[in-house]
Amino acid sequence: MLLKQGYRLGLVSIALAAGAFAADLPIREVTIYKHGVAYVERSGDLKAGETARLDFKPGDMNDVLKSLTVTDRGGGKVAGVRYDSSDPLEKRLEDFPFSVGAGASLASFLDQAKGARLELKLGAETVAGIILSARVVNNQIHDQARDEKSSEREVLVLLLDSGDIRTFDLAAASTVRFPDPKLQSQLRDYLSVLNQSRSKDRRSIYIDGAGAGARELKVSYMTPSPVWKSSYRLMFNAQGDPTLEGWAIVDNTSGEDWSNVRLAVVSGKPVSFITQLYEPRYVQRPFAELAENRAANPLVYQGAFERDERPKAQPAPPPPARQFMMGGNAAGMAGIGPAPPINGREFSSAQSVTVQESSIGDAAAGTQAGELFEYTFATPVTVKQRESAMLPFLQQKIGARKLLVYAESYGLNPRDAAELNNNTGKTLDGGPITVYDVGSYAGEALVETMPMGDKRLISYGVDLGTRVTTAFDSSQAIVREVHLHRGLLASRSAAAETKTYTIKNVDAKAKTLIIEHGQRSGYTLLDQKPSETTANAYRFEVKLAASATEKFPVREERVFDQTTSVSNMTPDVLASWIQNKALSDVGRAQLQQIAAKKREIAANDDALHQAEADITATTQDETRMRSNIESLNRVSGQQEQVQQYARQLAAAEAKLAGLRDTQSALQKKKASLDADLSSLVERLEF
Numbered sequence: 001m002l003l004k005q006g007y008r009l010g011l012v013s014i015a016l017a018a019g020a021f022a023a024d025l026p027i028r029e030v031t032i033y034k035h036g037v038a039y040v041e042r043s044g045d046l047k048a049g050e051t052a053r054l055d056f057k058p059g060d061m062n063d064v065l066k067s068l069t070v071t072d073r074g075g076g077k078v079a080g081v082r083y084d085s086s087d088p089l090e091k092r093l094e095d096f097p098f099s100v101g102a103g104a105s106l107a108s109f110l111d112q113a114k115g116a117r118l119e120l121k122l123g124a125e126t127v128a129g130i131i132l133s134a135r136v137v138n139n140q141i142h143d144q145a146r147d148e149k150s151s152e153r154e155v156l157v158l159l160l161d162s163g164d165i166r167t168f169d170l171a172a173a174s175t176v177r178f179p180d181p182k183l184q185s186q187l188r189d190y191l192s193v194l195n196q197s198r199s200k201d202r203r204s205i206y207i208d209g210a211g212a213g214a215r216e217l218k219v220s221y222m223t224p225s226p227v228w229k230s231s232y233r234l235m236f237n238a239q240g241d242p243t244l245e246g247w248a249i250v251d252n253t254s255g256e257d258w259s260n261v262r263l264a265v266v267s268g269k270p271v272s273f274i275t276q277l278y279e280p281r282y283v284q285r286p287f288a289e290l291a292e293n294r295a296a297n298p299l300v301y302q303g304a305f306e307r308d309e310r311p312k313a314q315p316a317p318p319p320p321a322r323q324f325m326m327g328g329n330a331a332g333m334a335g336i337g338p339a340p341p342i343n344g345r346e347f348s349s350a351q352s353v354t355v356q357e358s359s360i361g362d363a364a365a366g367t368q369a370g371e372l373f374e375y376t377f378a379t380p381v382t383v384k385q386r387e388s389a390m391l392p393f394l395q396q397k398i399g400a401r402k403l404l405v406y407a408e409s410y411g412l413n414p415r416d417a418a419e420l421n422n423n424t425g426k427t428l429d430g431g432p433i434t435v436y437d438v439g440s441y442a443g444e445a446l447v448e449t450m451p452m453g454d455k456r457l458i459s460y461g462v463d464l465g466t467r468v469t470t471a472f473d474s475s476q477a478i479v480r481e482v483h484l485h486r487g488l489l490a491s492r493s494a495a496a497e498t499k500t501y502t503i504k505n506v507d508a509k510a511k512t513l514i515i516e517h518g519q520r521s522g523y524t525l526l527d528q529k530p531s532e533t534t535a536n537a538y539r540f541e542v543k544l545a546a547s548a549t550e551k552f553p554v555r556e557e558r559v560f561d562q563t564t565s566v567s568n569m570t571p572d573v574l575a576s577w578i579q580n581k582a583l584s585d586v587g588r589a590q591l592q593q594i595a596a597k598k599r600e601i602a603a604n605d606d607a608l609h610q611a612e613a614d615i616t617a618t619t620q621d622e623t624r625m626r627s628n629i630e631s632l633n634r635v636s637g638q639q640e641q642v643q644q645y646a647r648q649l650a651a652a653e654a655k656l657a658g659l660r661d662t663q664s665a666l667q668k669k670k671a672s673l674d675a676d677l678s679s680l681v682e683r684l685e686f
Contacts, residue, residue, distance in 0.1 A: 038224075060224055121177075155169055243397055248265045257384050416463050418460070433447055466544070597673065607666050
């Protein structure tokens, strides 16, 4: 009971700490964007001297501190903005001169305030003095049932103003009070920190005003928020333009209710990022001190020892430093296949339920906001915390026509599609579209954001009544241009390719087909002109008659350039270029001169090679004959044979001299022909 009494006194202090409650500012307006933030506006009336308080999740504080704006509509000034620190509780409490641990008694708390003045109210008497000590004492109480029983009581020892030292039973005190305002303020602050720490998922911002009277305060900021989603229904009627319904899906994860707020959703993606502003930043400063201020350390002297001549062991090298390594085409269209059979049979539109337009109130007003587009709902919206809502922002006619779309990646059948022309005067945010055809479900599609005046295709099903096949054909490359400059022959060639689409319409109704033919780098269209071109495809519009087959060829041409050195061309290659019809008469004449010169060089090279071969053979014969003569001279009676070899050797020498003269002349001629060829090549220009 005594411990409980101590806690009752502690609760009194907590009440004192929370004596002046901060005022809350209700949410008045919420605007949700597509990039993960929302604009929130709050406003409310504050009494004189009152402080406004806003509560946030810790993860929201960086965005709030980055974007917070405060307006005093009463003409006053904002004195400052305070907010809860993000330091750990232990760090926030370490500067207080006392602590209150879990299960601590009032006596243990007061014992930490030794030397402080304290007032006790004991019945009608009020006693004041300085705290000497406070403790919990055990009393031994005799019990007949048990030998003895232990009980505790809290006692306080005070030095009274009269000089007397007295002991008081804290259980007898109705109130305990520190008369020192500074100590009271510290206690209030300490208890306030403890109170805030119990709500770990919320942080508070306090706005202090500097005005004597009541005033209206407006606060706005950006906060993290789920993006809003858009969902559409496209309803084709038997005749006339279809109706487009747009619904915005919003999620309230703010932790508090949105009650009758002005809600708006914005299409577009402005730049947004997170900067660490909430967490305190500490800089580790170096410790510096003058050497003369440091105390002298004691010295320890070792005893003397005999000198050891042995080499001293070297200390082990330090371990290597630890290394830390740090690592580091839809195009707005989605085709949806046909619905699977239900209970083993095809699902037809005749069996579907007829769907009518939604009965909604006034759609949201759309306005251009710079590069963004904002939908503001006409009536206030209420969304409870941890709830979501689906709100209509659009219901009006839109320009559209039904057709088919085909790309080769689709396979055999084209897609049921619609061409939407945004003539609504509003930007249509991207999202899913559910298509209804004369009240029956027809399929689903996706569409990217469509600005005003934009046009997009959507596909929502597969048309089984139309089949498309393709055939490919190509032609040999044809040289179109030939140019030569400073010995380099540059040619431009073209190769034509044709892809033929064969379209068979098996239904007894006419159709319009859009063929998406992919663009290829280096290829250009020859005949067909596309109805429109995207970043990576041509679109051709083909009219299909009922129960008929249509062929649609798309011819393309690839132009490529080649460069060849004339000096490296053989006469045969030059002859093929001379016969090319793309070559001009001037160019043909110049190439003919070069071809003739190359033929002369080739003939001279052949003669030179033959002369070199003859010289080699004659030299080998002379070597053989000299060897024979040397052998015969060592044998008697062989003078006649030696004379015969000598005559042959003389004839070979004469022949060798003639061959060397021929080789020299051919080499000179080769140098002259090469110079002539180089001169012709340098003068080539056409």
